[in-house]
Amino acid sequence: METKQDAAAQGAIAELLRRRRDDVLGRWVAIIAATVQGRITERELRAETAELFELAVRVAEEGPRGAAADELRGALGDLSRSRARQGFSPTEIAVSVFALKQALYENMEGGDTDEQAAYRQFIEFSAVMDDLGLHTFETYAAAREQVIADQAESLLELSTPVxxxxxxxxxxxxxxxxxxxxxxxxxxxxxxxxxxxxxxxxxxxxxxxxxxxxxxxxxxxxxxxxxxxxxxxxxxxxxxxxxxxxxxxxxxxxxxxxxxxxxxxxxxxxxxxxxxxxxxxxxx
Amino acid sequence: MERVPVLKIGDILLVSIQIDLQDQSVLNLQEDLADRIVATGARGVIIDITAVEIVDSFIGRMFATIASISRLLDAETIVVGMRPAVAITLVELGLSLGGVRTALDLEKGLRLLGVDGLAAGPRDRR
Amino acid sequence: MTDAGATEIPIGSGDDVVRVRQAVREAAGAAKLSLVDQTKIVTAASELARNTLIYGGGGHARVERVDSGLGRAGIRILFADEGPGIPDLDLALTDGWTSGNGLGLGLSGARRLVDEFSLDSAPGAGTRITVVKWGR
Known part of the structure; x- marks a missing residue:
């Protein structure tokens, strides 16, 4: 259920994203680049991220149930598959999404009110929790991979009869x-x-x-x-x-x-x- | 220092390596074998390495040397019972043991030297 | 990496080379290496321990268990001596090269038997060789 206030806040985020597009996008690309460390060319990364950015702005306008959200999910799905084939870890892929929050936060305007300070603390805490969430996910994926590796090994033995x-x-x-x-x-x-x-x-x-x-x-x-x-x-x-x-x-x-x-x-x-x-x- | 016993059966000399040999023991064995080939006029030498867990370049070289020496003395050397893991490791190490004949086990080694009748192998039962 | 479980063995005689082999075999078994991998690392250790004794004038070996962090265990062995060192590393790692009367397969052969191999040596400064073998 969306309230009027939420809708207004969404509009404000979308407006901010549009106005500070170059700064936020630039920072987003920089954060992702630091994680992937040269395994993708800067140019490729910039083009890919710019596309995601446009979709993200539309999601900010339309909300999480609009057509843009579906499109963004699809684009991220493709990205995850190709990254997985290139051997990236789940965390490295997820950072591509989370990093937008960080980039946007760094480009927020406003004074130094108590409210702002509390908000900043919340954002920092949120980043810590994101990391922990990713850690549980990473551990889960590693455990699954071990199971697959074990199965592959037993198949290997089965498939070589003398x-x-x-x-x-x-x-x-x-x-x-x-x-x-x-x-x-x-x-x-x-x-x-x-x-x-x-x-x-x-x-x-x-x-x-x-x-x-x-x-x-x-x-x-x-x-x-x-x-x-x-x-x-x-x-x-x-x-x-x-x-x-x-x-x-x-x-x-x-x-x-x-x-x-x-x-x-x-x-x-x-x-x-x-x-x-x-x-x-x-x-x- | 432990010495590996050299057994004589007819005109065959048999060595069975049962312990982890240090380099000097390997050299002693090499010497003992050369002496015994000359002294006994043996026509075959069998080195059984069924119990040997590793063959490094030093022991490998001993096999090749004994094979060369015995050939000069008109005897043939056969190394028997090499474990698969040892063979794979030797290949990776780059050691080919050129000039050394091998057999899967003692019985097949004896047959290569023309010793029959100890035990009938599958070929003879046919 | 902790020091727990590291075994240090002095290398000063032929019997010590045998002792290194036994310690490595034990550690490789405990790290659950396959039989073939155990045989490879023990053989490599035998070659390197002999080099330490003959060319390095003696020294020591340090055997320890390592973990990759991805659930793979392995063992790492360091061979160190204070001998004359190796003047030309590239040449020393070439098949067939030897400064003694061996087959010249010691260093190059041992390198093929392990997963990681690093050699640190200079004339007059001794030699340190570290090898790692991972379980599959």
Missing amino acids: VKLWEGIVAVPLIGTLDSARTQVVMETLLQTLVDTGSEYAVIDITGVAAVDTEVAQHLLKTVVAARLMGAECVISGIRPQIAHTIVTLGIEFGDIVTKATLADALGYALEHRGVVLGEKRER
Whole structure:
């Protein structure tokens, strides 16, 4: 429920924002710039903030249920998403909003009456409470992120099964996106399986892998070398043409590592080296 | 100073490292092994490191040196039982152990040296 | 950072190098590092402790637990000696370079095994090396 007095106060804020636009906006940009510290260019920040400022003035006129408020919420939503992707913390993003209060307060006019002094104290106290509120929010977000990280880790372990193909031959079929962390888990799981099963051959099948980068390719190479140090041999199968192209373009040396077109070829290779002969069943 | 015992089984010398070796003990072992290869005319040396938690450049170099020495004396050296974490660390460290043959465990190491009949492996049961 | 839990080990003999390895293994286990990460930091510590002994003429190691503030634990080890120092740091960190009779993998190899590595040395002023390994 809005009273007449509130409406008048809103009008006064909007009027003040318009009149001192350059000062308030300049100060707002400066406060945000101090938090983001060069991760966004000054120019970008100024353009972005100017847009928010115009919307904020309209919100001051129309109140929190007007069309401008919806528009401002939308703009801040977009801003938060892009900042989150750039790796900003929730506090750093929220400061973009709270800082307008500070900027406006610094540009308030008026004498040094008791009322003014009390108001100033209230603003300072409000800033402290904002910080504390942000702190609880930040802590909550960090706790959620830990939960997500833990889940990602357990998914990682689930997504790298090492299967036994034959006595002494194991395989790990890799599917999906290979990042550095996952490749490392694969490497450790595979090597441990070699020990546990006494297998001297391992096939790393990357048929289901869409792309590899330098780091992932290096991890695969290290796996092969580590297996050799342990007394086992790794065969890499299913290298797709695009990946072969990437490997060559990146200048990664696969050296004397055995590669085969398909998992079946790799199994054939390992069987042959283990001295297993498979015969076709003849009809008589 | 603790000395690692060198066992002789037929014409194979067997060393099993069970303790955290300090550098001088590593050098002593290297010397003992060279002496024993000459004295016994062994044709194979097996170093079992199943119990070893880390292999740094010093121990790694000892493996390579023993392998070179034994090759000169017409014997072959095989390092068996390297743990995955140790292998990964060695690769990261940049040590390739060139010239050292390896096997997953003692049994497979013996088979590489042509010692059969101690225990039939999967290949022999086929 | 508090001093609680920091272990200081003098390095004056080959047995001390083994003692450093054991202290680091214990600390790495307590900080819940993965088996592979434990092996890496103990191996790095072994290389650096040997350097302190052979090239630095002895010194000490200081092993302590650290927290990243984001819930990640790790361990930090400082190796300090009052030896002749390292004249050319870039060269010393190159694979294959050695002033002794090692493989020249000590410094450069140890650096690859840890997450953070800092080296402070000047001719005649001793050497201080600090390494950190974080849990995943």
